[in-house]
Amino acid sequence: MNKQNIYWQLYQDDPILKPGFPSPVLADPSFLFPENCTDGLWHLFAHNIFGVQEFLSEDGVHWKKRKTVVWNAMRPFIFHEEGTYYLYYEKYKFLHVLMSWFPYRKWKSRIEVRTSKDLKTWSSPKTVIEPKFPFHKDLRFGESVSNPCLVKFGNKYRMYFSSSLVYIPDCGFCEPKYITVAESTSPLGPFSYFSDPILSPNEMDPFCNLGAGSIKVIEWKGRYLGFQNGIFWNPVRKESCSAILFLQSEDGLNFERINQTPILGPTGKGWKASHVYACDVKYSEAEKIFILYFNARDKAHWTQGKEAIGLFVGKVEESKGTVGKTANKPAKKQRPNPKKKISKPKPKVKKSKRK
Template structure:
């Protein structure tokens, strides 16, 4: 039996993309490999306080801003199938993302999609997910559906998304409370909603006791891997945190953690001191690595914190054995949730996918 071990580490200590003036944040990246893009470049979508932006790169490391795609939108997700690009995002009212930081201002959003054949010309938006069930809404904070992630299951399409809101006191803003699912026979819908969340916060869970955050799901070797950024209160540090949890599922609905501690968490200092947030993940068959772009925050409160985008890489190594745990990946991490550096990951030749540099941190 082959055992897959995944060794995670940061590509570099510094962010690969920083917010540009006047926005203090650049967040929620979603990307495409160059082989599925008409121009042969990497494409990455992220949002600032004004809307969704597009970036391009020759190597997945050095990025150049291309253009703004959607105003008054956030948390994009790009999906490609049979020559069509589907850009999903959370849409909100004009300037509402700034006004929502003030007390008693209720949030309201929906998930829209735009399509393109060339990544240059985009269709008019279409609404695909709206707040519908009680757990999509909060009487105090508003109605929210966000963080779309589309996955194909046979002839069906499954949309994972976050819903409802929970206030994070030391941040001064809300984060997603639940994660749920909707299904359709088309990427454009209509979608049938699951009537209950698939992931909810749990007061006994040290890494998901405030909110479920978001999840990205990918199929891999006969099962589904989930990358969830749980929102939690750290009683030792007496502050809120967010960290990326590594999950797996046989059916894409019932998830369990591969690692009991996060594979990537806040460091207490530097650009990712406070929170490690949402990510997008893809697996490169050619390079046998996972590419994970994420965003992180340096200070909790909205008046002080800034967010930037980093790169996390998982190197897959296979070995033969008869261990009963062989069906699960073993991700090597330190107790603080920061990935342990593994010297075997470094490549001697120039890669077509970014390979991690050795982290300076210990």
Template sequence: MTELKNKEWIDHPKNPLIEPSKFELIIADPTVLPPDKSKNGLWNLFAHSIFGIYHYKSRDGLTWSRGRLIKIFGIRPFIYSENEHYYLFYEKLKFIVPMTKILHSNLEVIVSQDLENWSKPKIVLQTKFAWQGRNIGNPCLVKFGKNKYRLYFASGIKWMEDCYFPEPKLMGYADSKNILGPYETVEQPIGDIILRPVNRNYGFGLNWYKDELGRNRSRILEMKSSDGIEWKTKRILLNPEGNSWRRTFVYMMGFATYKKEKRMYYNARDGWLFGRERIGLSIFNTRKK
């Protein structure tokens, strides 16, 4: 796997930008809308804590408002906008036993026209095949042409024995002619890299691996595809780093382009069992060498 040889993606010097609240340990899985795609003209970021999904706002995408809890028991959100409507997909926890492999969930969506008032939740996808187990999460919606929507998701349990929590194991997808479904799930998984496609040909991925001491870690990859189904790793973008806020794990990301600037918001963890998770920013460096 090829390492990133030059600093094309530069971590912001103020990282981490968003901390978990006083009584929590994590703020995770950011998804973002830039000002030109938001009716309020602001950066809008959604991420989840232990309690649910929070909505953050910012004028510059660097200094963020205090998060507002908008969906209890929701995790791993993904925001999608079309025709002046906003669709927030997320994993809805139905039943979970902390520090075990027991996790039952569905994919739901809520809809808004102003990013403030949201519809009642609608279930868009449930587990169907044996490889999925009882959990389905990490939604990401990509539009293919005029009337085809592909909802990527992760299912199954990968047990992190040094952290005592489960992570998603395998990637799948479901297709529909409408944003709200119904979606038809493809029978077989498409890989073990947790994908966050930007379009059918390009995206990012979360790769679980073990270090030389046998400890669990994760990193962000740059991915490419010719058909939106078979994805190949182009290179590693972000690894865990030293004794920093991203010492052990680098997790899922939200990608946005604004005024020709490419931004990748991501969360990272600084420990295993007792780690904290925060959100930071990496910006694509367009300066020529």
């Protein structure tokens, strides 16, 4: 039997995508490998303060903006199956994201989806998730469902999403409080909601004591891996933080941490000084590598902070040997070998000229 060791490492210290004027934010990336795209290019979706934008790349590192795909929307997630692309996102009212930074403005959002066959022309939007249960709402801050992530489970589709809100004083805005699930027999719904969250903040948890943040889930080696950005108060720095936690599950509902500490967190200085936020993750079988795009914030408060997108890589190494009951579990994080270069993400298909 083989034992897997995953070595996590930043691809580069600097962000690979920065926000463009006048938005101080470029956040919540979701991407497609080039072999899953009709033009043979990498596609990445992320949001600024105006809506969801699309970016193209030949190597997964150097990106150019293509267009704004959806206005007044945020936190996109792209899903591909049998020639159809499904773009999910959190939808809000015109200018609502700007007005929500001011006191006494309640938030209200829903999750919509648009479909495409070519990543150029998109269908009309369809609402798939709305605030329904009490834990989707907060009397003070509003009603929120956000951070969609669709995963196929056999003949069903499971939608992971964040719900409700918690106010973070030093940021001056709200973050997601819970993570929950809904299921359907179609990517377009209708979805049946689970009546309780699967992840909640816990005041005793050093990395998730304010809010559960968001999660991205992928199937790998017969298990489900979760990448959660917990929101927490750091008593040493005396400020809020967010960091990416590495989880695993056998059923996709009950998660435990592979690493007791985050695999990627704020540095206290530079472009990711304050918070490391939501991510999207995919695994390349050919290169035995995880590709993880994330966004990070340099300063907490909304009047000062900026957010950009970075690249994090997990190199998988397998060693033959006798392993016990944990043989199929990813091993705990080990320190990256500085002499071992992590390979650059590369398209697996012949490049085609951009049209």
